[in-house]
Amino acid sequence: MPPVVRTSAPPQPARDAAEAAVDVSVVMPCLNEAHSVGICVTKALEGLERAGLSGEVVVCDNGSTDGSVEVAKAAGARVVHEPERGYGAAYRRGFAEARGRYIVMGDSDGSYDFTELGQFVHLLEAGYDYVHGSRFAGEILPGAMPWLHRYVGNPVLTKVLNILFSVKSSDAHSGMRAFTSEAIKRMNLASPGMELASEIVIAAAENKLSVAEVPITYYPRLGESKLRSWPDGWRHLRFMLLRCPRWLFLVPGGIALGVGLAGQLVLLPGRLRIGSHLLDMHFSALFALLTLGGLQTSVFGLLATTHGRAQGYEPMTGRLTRFIEQRFNLRRGVTAGGVTFAVGLALDSYVLAKWLRRSRGPINEMKPVLLALSLMAAGVETVFASFSLTEMKVGALRLMRNSESTGNGVAAGNGTAA
Numbered sequence: 115m116p117p118v119v120r121t122s123a124p125p126q127p128a129r130d131a132a133e134a135a136v137d138v139s140v141v142m143p144c145l146n147e148a149h150s151v152g153i154c155v156t157k158a159l160e161g162l163e164r165a166g167l168s169g170e171v172v173v174c175d176n177g178s179t180d181g182s183v184e185v186a187k188a189a190g191a192r193v194v195h196e197p198e199r200g201y202g203a204a205y206r207r208g209f210a211e212a213r214g215r216y217i218v219m220g221d222s223d224g225s226y227d228f229t230e231l232g233q234f235v236h237l238l239e240a241g242y243d244y245v246h247g248s249r250f251a252g253e254i255l256p257g258a259m260p261w262l263h264r265y266v267g268n269p270v271l272t273k274v275l276n277i278l279f280s281v282k283s284s285d286a287h288s289g290m291r292a293f294t295s296e297a298i299k300r301m302n303l304a305s306p307g308m309e310l311a312s313e314i315v316i317a318a319a320e321n322k323l324s325v326a327e328v329p330i331t332y333y334p335r336l337g338e339s340k341l342r343s344w345p346d347g348w349r350h351l352r353f354m355l356l357r358c359p360r361w362l363f364l365v366p367g368g369i370a371l372g373v374g375l376a377g378q379l380v381l382l383p384g385r386l387r388i389g390s391h392l393l394d395m396h397f398s399a400l401f402a403l404l405t406l407g408g409l410q411t412s413v414f415g416l417l418a419t420t421h422g423r424a425q426g427y428e429p430m431t432g433r434l435t436r437f438i439e440q441r442f443n444l445r446r447g448v449t450a451g452g453v454t455f456a457v458g459l460a461l462d463s464y465v466l467a468k469w470l471r472r473s474r475g476p477i478n479e480m481k482p483v484l485l486a487l488s489l490m491a492a493g494v495e496t497v498f499a500s501f502s503l504t505e506m507k508v509g510a511l512r513l514m515r516n517s518e519s520t521g522n523g524v525a526a527g528n529g530t531a532a
């Protein structure tokens with residue numbers, strides 16, 4: 115057995131799953147893979163036999179027109195059909211149909227060696243929840259992966275995923291993996307497309323599954339690739355950003371808000387010279403825009419974070435979610451918004467008084483007016499956002515209480531939705 119290259123948590127004893135009909139379900143999605151699906155099914159059955167495991171091979175098809183279904187059946191697979199197109203939809207159906215206490219997943223294109231599945235299952239038996247095959251820690255044979263994917267797509271997207279979700283995967287998009295049936299329920303997967311590969315890695319981290327990574331060999335696929343480099347790469351990136359409100363909304367929004375407010379305050383008493391540049395009123399207007407845009411973006415981040423929590427997955431914003439759960443309430447939110455509005459109103463009133471003192475003649479007070487406007491708008495936004503946040507917080511707390519009572523972590527999911 116090749117060495118385990120990474121583990122995220124010490125293994126616990128394997129779960130008892132007396133109701134499982136077989137030891138292992140090998141699940142393969144298939145879209146027009148008549149050249150290879152039969153070989154993959156045969157190899158999977160051989161892998162089960164070699165490892166001394168009982169099992170089944172579940173091929174999930176949704177629309178093959180090249181005879182893949184017949185080839186898979188002839189090789190000994192159980193073929194299931196999923197009406198919704200896509201790699202993720204096919205896998206979720208396959209997972210839902212699987213009867214094994216352990217599930218091994220992999221492409222039906224000949225790029226993974228299913229005779230090696232024993233090493234995955236033995237680690238699950240040793241207590242890991244999730245075993246991830248890594249091509250980059252193993253070997254990528256010539257012609258198996260195009261240059262763009264090998265040196266740009268996979269490394270960059272893996273790095274982004276590692277940073278955003280604090281994981282240490284060496285190959286976040288590898289297709290050969292295994293998990294316990296319990297782990298797949300806890301992950302509560304929902305992706306329809308190729309981004310399911312990212313979702314599994316993220317959901318494993320968020321649900322604190324114990325993870326082992328094993329090196330594997332990646333072979334040149336048979337038949338035509340279904341991967342579309344740019345649209346599918348974008349699907350992964352978009353999924354990660356939407357699942358990570360901290361980096362998508364909170365960090366950029368917070369920076370814009372801070373810079374906007376600081377800039378307005380610095381320019382309030384007069385002009386600012388930076389080298390040969392003179393910053394004045396027009397920059398105050400720009401900073402007002404940053405203040406409001408930044409606040410809006412940050413508020414959206416808070417709402418997205420709480421919404422994510424209420425939906426059953428936990429974005430990695432631990433301190434922030436704790437703050438919302440423990441310190442934020444409607445009274446405090448409305449008070450903060452009200453005070454901010456009152457400060458803006460006081461500043462505006464000062465300008466009004468000045469204008470009245472000058473017999474309603476011309477005055478040049480645009481900078482304090484812009485700051486007052488920013489503060490009043492921020493106050494109104496804070497008050498109304500507090501209502502939405504409170505509403506979502508109630509949902510998130512309810513879910514947490516439910517999941518605590520079922521002992522099912524944060525995601526009290528209903529299993530795989532297919």
Ligand SMILES: Nc1nc2c(ncn2[C@@H]2O[C@H](COP(=O)(O)OP(=O)(O)OP(=O)(O)O)[C@@H](O)[C@H]2O)c(=O)[nH]1
Pocket residue numbers: 142143144145146147174175176177199200201204220221222223225258259289335338339340341
């Ligand atoms: N049922 C089903 N299977 C799909 C669909 N899209 C892809 N697949 C299968 O999912 C697996 C992964 O797709 P591939 O085309 O191999 O994608 P990839 O592994 O990222 O790219 P390659 O390295 O070129 O193989 C293959 O077994 C495909 O047949 C789909 O829409 N429905």
Ligand SMILES: [Mg+2]
Pocket residue numbers: 221223225289335
């Ligand atoms: Mg493939």
